[in-house]
Amino acid sequence: MKNATQNTTFDVHKIREDFPILHRKVNGKPLVYFDNAATSQTPLQVIEKITNYYSTYNANIHRGVHQLSQEATDRYEEARQTIQQHFNAKHAHEIIFTSGTTHSINLVAHGFGSILKKGDVILVSALEHHSNIVPWQMLCEKTEAILKVIPMTELGELDMNQFDALLKLNPKLVFVNHISNALGTINPIKIIIEKSHNVGAAVLIDGAQACPHIKPDVQELDVDFYVTSAHKMCGPTGVGMLYAKEYWLEKLPPYQGGGEMISEVTFEKTTYAGLPHKFEAGTPNICGGIAFGAAVDYMNAIGFENIAAYENELLEYATAQLSAIEGLKIYGSSKQKTSVISFNIENIHAYDIGTIIDKLGIAIRTGQHCTQPIMDFYGISGTARASFAFYNTKQEIDRLVEALKKAILMLS
Numbered sequence: 262m263k264n265a266t267q268n269t270t271f272d273v274h275k276i277r278e279d280f281p282i283l284h285r286k287v288n289g290k291p292l293v294y295f296d297n298a299a300t301s302q303t304p305l306q307v308i309e310k311i312t313n314y315y316s317t318y319n320a321n322i323h324r325g326v327h328q329l330s331q332e333a334t335d336r337y338e339e340a341r342q343t344i345q346q347h348f349n350a351k352h353a354h355e356i357i358f359t360s361g362t363t364h365s366i367n368l369v370a371h372g373f374g375s376i377l378k379k380g381d382v383i384l385v386s387a388l389e390h391h392s393n394i395v396p397w398q399m400l401c402e403k404t405e406a407i408l409k410v411i412p413m414t415e416l417g418e419l420d421m422n423q424f425d426a427l428l429k430l431n432p433k434l435v436f437v438n439h440i441s442n443a444l445g446t447i448n449p450i451k452i453i454i455e456k457s458h459n460v461g462a463a464v465l466i467d468g469a470q471a472c473p474h475i476k477p478d479v480q481e482l483d484v485d486f487y488v489t490s491a492h493k494m495c496g497p498t499g500v501g502m503l504y505a506k507e508y509w510l511e512k513l514p515p516y517q518g519g520g521e522m523i524s525e526v527t528f529e530k531t532t533y534a535g536l537p538h539k540f541e542a543g544t545p546n547i548c549g550g551i552a553f554g555a556a557v558d559y560m561n562a563i564g565f566e567n568i569a570a571y572e573n574e575l576l577e578y579a580t581a582q583l584s585a586i587e588g589l590k591i592y593g594s595s596k597q598k599t600s601v602i603s604f605n606i607e608n609i610h611a612y613d614i615g616t617i618i619d620k621l622g623i624a625i626r627t628g629q630h631c632t633q634p635i636m637d638f639y640g641i642s643g644t645a646r647a648s649f650a651f652y653n654t655k656q657e658i659d660r661l662v663e664a665l666k667k668a669i670l671m672l673s
């Protein structure tokens with residue numbers, strides 16, 4: 262007899278029981294939530310952690326001698342270790358809690374303000390979210406460093422020949438997302454990191470869109486900085502992380518001054534605390550950090566291989582179903598892609614599609630998805646974007662297809 266536990270079966274209906282929100286109605290119809298690339302839903306296992314924190318041990322950390330403070334500190338530091346293990350960071354103090362991806366990127370960009378010199382080149386990819394563009398533009402204004410763009414192709418992939426050419430400029434820093442939130446493209450970050458290191462450039466990877474689908478190994482990738490947000494991976498909003506190699510965390514100056522991040526303060530001179538506290542000024546999102554750890558545990562219990570395999574099924578199914586709709590065009594057709602579909606329907610504005618299908622209980626995102634350069638590349642003002650998570654189903658995709666057909670009838 263086969264050992265039944267070896268064949269993990271992926272039971273989406275059982276998983277959906279963990280998400281109370283998936284059972285609500287919107288405009289009288291059962292909710293279909295296809296806006297996962299903007300934020301994911303939260304399972305009971307994480308919600309209960311949050312309730313438990315505020316019901317039983319809410320206290321400030323690292324300061325109090327009292328029992329509650331000790332418990333809160335322990336849980337918070339345990340969460341840091343959970344996250345460390347998940348990303349396979351060498352040290353727990355290489356995980357800095359932040360308010361999210363945007364905060365993490367700004368922290369690094371601010372730090373490089375004291376490292377970059379006038380005329381230094383830094384490379385950004387054409388596929389970036391605004392939060393991985395604007396902080397670097399601000400940095401360039403301050404340092405007079407030069408921002409160059411790795412172009413993209415019609416398929417929605419990075420042009421790796423152009424990337425090779427740009428490396429000849431000896432950039433100091435390269436920043437690329439792991440997965441594009443607008444198109445779903447999985448970028449070849451391992452190669453990008455390797456080639457960048459060969460010319461002495463440090464690399465920051467924006468993992469906000471990857472972490473719901475993939476379990477990155479920062480040591481294997483040998484990446485300098487990896488950033489993400491908890492709310493895209495079943496955790497709460499307002500918390501995220503910066504992973505950085507110890508070398509960089511020692512080298513970069515603190516981002517914000519305040520309590521928690523100091524070792525000694527006099528009016529003559531202040532010395533900074535050791536890692537990770539140097540970068541965690543003020544009272545952090547304690548409950549959020551603990552819930553982030555719980556979200557990581559939750560996703561690992563389901564298993565990232567199971568998640569990826571199932572979401573890939575959803576992606577293939579939806580791509581086939583949507584492509585069959587007349588006049589529908591999908592943007593981003595890389596073979597390396599996660600469960601995000603950006604599309605437009607001929608002669609219909611994406612916003613109108615989004616509004617009509619919302620009336621039918623279906624949540625998608627419309628607009629530029631904080632990636633105006635990608636929209637400009639395709640010469641469009643925006644797209645409709647359906648993004649799937651492991652708790653979505655093929656039946657829900659059928660409802661999307663039906664709703665789109667209704668919208669087309671109404672709008673044309």
Ligand SMILES: *Cc1c(COP(=O)(O)O)cnc(C)c1O
Nearest residue numbers: 361362363390392442469470490
């Ligand atoms: C969501 C997202 C961000 C921004 O994350 P915040 O949580 O809003 O800071 C940045 N980059 C990518 C690729 C994203 O998907």
